Amino acid sequence: METVTIIGLAAGTLTTASFLPQFVKVLKTKETGDLSLFMYVAFVFGIILWLIYGIILNALPIILANAVSLALAFSILILKIKYG
Amino acid sequence: METVTIIGLAAGTLTTASFLPQFVKVLKTKETGDLSLFMYVAFVFGIILWLIYGIILNALPIILANAVSLALAFSILILKIKYG
Numbered sequence: 001m002e003t004v005t006i007i008g009l010a011a012g013t014l015t016t017a018s019f020l021p022q023f024v025k026v027l028k029t030k031e032t033g034d035l036s037l038f039m040y041v042a043f044v045f046g047i048i049l050w051l052i053y054g055i056i057l058n059a060l061p062i063i064l065a066n067a068v069s070l071a072l073a074f075s076i077l078i079l080k081i082k083y084g
Numbered sequence: 085m086e087t088v089t090i091i092g093l094a095a096g097t098l099t100t101a102s103f104l105p106q107f108v109k110v111l112k113t114k115e116t117g118d119l120s121l122f123m124y125v126a127f128v129f130g131i132i133l134w135l136i137y138g139i140i141l142n143a144l145p146i147i148l149a150n151a152v153s154l155a156l157a158f159s160i161l162i163l164k165i166k167y168g
Contacts, residue, residue: 021120022119025123046100049092
């Protein structure tokens, strides 16, 4: 595997995994008052575009990272809408 | 400009801009209790790697998006550490 792909996979793992502790925190506390609704709406739409970008470029790290990011960010968005 | 670059720039604009309302919200409320510290630590490190990935690939959307994301996410991290 090329070095650049390894760096991309590490980058994707970190930025994607970063949303996991936020998701778990919201699940536990059921508190989302300090989270910005606009952030998660814009982020989810942006991630969908990154996914399309990665598919066009056939760039594995971009595709993998954004598929998982989308699942996590969308889940946080749903919880934000639920808990306010 | 190629279509893929336009999609990448739109993606980068959305995911990057998404952190702006979160940053403004924290500045206004000075409340960060619901934000995950681990999320912002992992995210900042991941964004640094995405920046390196973009520079190696010479991919303008990845470089621009992650440079601005880094500034915003790092600012939110500092405020999270400050306000707890």
